[in-house]
Amino acid sequence: MMVSTKGRYALRVIIDLAQHKDEGYVSLKSISERQKISLKYLEMIAASLNRAGLVQSQRGKEGGYMLTKPAAEYTVGAVLRAAEGDLAPVSCLDCGENTCERADSCITLPMWQRLDGLINGYLDSVSIEDMLKGEL
């Protein structure tokens, strides 16, 4: 599995925030109830999104999270990478580090690289707004 629950949940968080973007800061508690994801797990995911600058937070009472830009400017790829790290389909391609000693002679490497390009290209071409509008 290339994308775990962490990434899928992150996507749902961003979508939820987009759907409630006119309500000021949205608390994780409310997202937790709507999305049926535990508050504690959401905290971890929100922290990743925050670190990546995809959301902004407000602490204290009446606090929560909101998007930092319009939904059209979020790509699925960017959200998943913020939550999951790299989206490489094989470890050979992870983080650009090509530590495999047989890389030079590996006849499968070009195939993996093309696959990786295909996956990232597609995920970066789909925006959150596309999904909200059902435009796929």
Add this chain to the structure above:
Amino acid sequence: MMVSTKGRYALRVIIDLAQHKDEGYVSLKSISERQKISLKYLEMIAASLNRAGLVQSQRGKEGGYMLTKPAAEYTVGAVLRAAEGDLAPVSCLDCGENTCERADSCITLPMWQRLDGLINGYLDSVSIEDMLKGEL
């Protein structure tokens, strides 16, 4: 990671068999030495490929494995699926079982389905012979 060592090794086994297709049955011991993969691990992988009908085996002395068809007729997708099971990028799509109770209302599902189609389409379009020839 979508493709683990099991799948990558399976690919290397098929490639190795293709490279030695004129030498009769090829033993796992020889593949093990060439590919630097433990014999015991190879046994598991070869068993999967055998069950899927991608290779045929001969037991006993002078035994081993050989391909059941020309290299051009093996796709990367078929080999990986034989070794790994499903290649779905998210568990939602695994094995066609869509047990997610929010599937009907899930606005991300069409995106995952397209991604899955893209990945499998590409992997099924590349043959072992393509890689051997460096035609990518």
Add this chain to the structure above:
DNA sequence: ATAATTCCTATGATATAACTGGGAATAGCG
């Protein structure tokens, strides 16, 4: 018979995923 092989089942070791828990820091509100 012997040696080389596949075949079968079980076990262990390590890593990753998927959460859970406790509590500190912050900020609005009465």
Add this chain to the structure above:
DNA sequence: CGCTATTCCCAGTTATATCATAGGAATTAT
């Protein structure tokens, strides 16, 4: 000021998957 709702931080836990390894039975050419 005191209360409460929230994010923030870090650590611990459990479950599952990955990556093998181990031992031995069955088979077959020589």
